[in-house]
Amino acid sequence: MTKSKHVAAAILALSLTTAAQSQEMTVGFSQIGSESGWRAAETTVTKQEAEKRGVTLKFSDAQQKQENQIKAIRSFIAQDVDAIFMAPVVATGWDSVLKEAKEAEIPVVLLDRTIETSDDSLYLTAVGSDTVHEGKVAGDWLVKDVGDKPCNVVELQGTVGSSPAINRRKGFEDALKGHDNVKITRSQTGDFVRAKGKEVMESFIKAEDGGKNICAVYAHNDDMAVGAIQAIKDAGLKPGTDIKVVSIDGVPDIFKAQIAGESNASVELTPNMAGPAFEALAAFKEKGTVPPKFIQTESKLLLPETAAAEYEAKKDLGY
Numbered sequence: 314m315t316k317s318k319h320v321a322a323a324i325l326a327l328s329l330t331t332a333a334q335s336q337e338m339t340v341g342f343s344q345i346g347s348e349s350g351w352r353a354a355e356t357t358v359t360k361q362e363a364e365k366r367g368v369t370l371k372f373s374d375a376q377q378k379q380e381n382q383i384k385a386i387r388s389f390i391a392q393d394v395d396a397i398f399m400a401p402v403v404a405t406g407w408d409s410v411l412k413e414a415k416e417a418e419i420p421v422v423l424l425d426r427t428i429e430t431s432d433d434s435l436y437l438t439a440v441g442s443d444t445v446h447e448g449k450v451a452g453d454w455l456v457k458d459v460g461d462k463p464c465n466v467v468e469l470q471g472t473v474g475s476s477p478a479i480n481r482r483k484g485f486e487d488a489l490k491g492h493d494n495v496k497i498t499r500s501q502t503g504d505f506v507r508a509k510g511k512e513v514m515e516s517f518i519k520a521e522d523g524g525k526n527i528c529a530v531y532a533h534n535d536d537m538a539v540g541a542i543q544a545i546k547d548a549g550l551k552p553g554t555d556i557k558v559v560s561i562d563g564v565p566d567i568f569k570a571q572i573a574g575e576s577n578a579s580v581e582l583t584p585n586m587a588g589p590a591f592e593a594l595a596a597f598k599e600k601g602t603v604p605p606k607f608i609q610t611e612s613k614l615l616l617p618e619t620a621a622a623e624y625e626a627k628k629d630l631g632y
């Protein structure tokens with residue numbers, strides 16, 4: 314055999330081994346639930362990314378309960394999966410179950426939400442956006458938009474105790490520092506759910522003179538913003554004009570609202586956390602490459618000018 318044929322044979326053998334390895338890989342995915350359009354898209358994309366790579370994905374929906382996630386992880390460990398992906402519903406309370414995964418030598422990858430732990434060897438890596446930065450991008454936009462005018466902001470928070478709810482609040486507050494004309498006057502959780510966002514916004518409007526004392530609503534996700542938009546309309550006000558609307562995710566429904574002039578700004582959160590997660594996992598399993606502890610995705614500001622193009626690009630992604 315000539316030298317070049319040897320090289321070609323070696324490359325073929327290596328790629329067959331790699332394909333076989335990923336074909337044999339089984340990954341357990343503990344998903345939070347389906348509270349938002351963004352979450353539904355993350356589930357769809359994770360399944361697609363697994364299929365593309367020939368990975369068998371065992372999917373478990375925790376219906377918003379940490380105890381269900383803990384059960385799912387224990388069940389994945391008992392089934393001796395090759396790795397576990399987990400989107401943790403809240404930030405604390407994971408150490409014991411993650412120690413069990415570590416003892417079983419099953420790497421755990423966190424998707425889109427982070428955890429609080431004193432031992433970061435309990436997970437291989439976390440793929441997600443910088444959620445403090447997301448809140449800052451939203452707050453910076455509002456501060457710039459209102460200029461020197463007074464602006465009372467009502468806040469729809471995400472799930473209590475979840476990393477994005479904690480961090481998006483913090484980032485937004487950071488942006489407001491030094492801008493005393495812009496203040497958060499009311500804040501309550503809407504649990505990242507559209508119907509709850511509407512309900513809480515209705516109560517804010519009622520408490521604030523039919524909405525007259527509200528300048529803007531900051532929602533920790535687009536679904537709650539869409540619920541708030543409906544509440545504003547039901548109160549006879551114009552969302553986007555009488556009350557500004559700023560939120561996070563970049564889902565197709567918020568682009569529709571932007572096109573209609575009812576949402577002013579959103580911040581991008583890609584639903585494709587699984588792509589980078591599978592890449593990191595493959596490099597770790599096949600070459601022993603240890604990934605960084607945090608693999609960051611982009612958080613760009615999304616304004617009405619680009620809403621039509623964003624809507625076209627995202628409308629068929631499973632939201």
Ligand code: AHR
Nearest residue numbers: 349351352425477505534
């Ligand atoms: O963790 C990401 C957040 O969870 C998304 O912003 C929200 O829509 C989801 O449910």
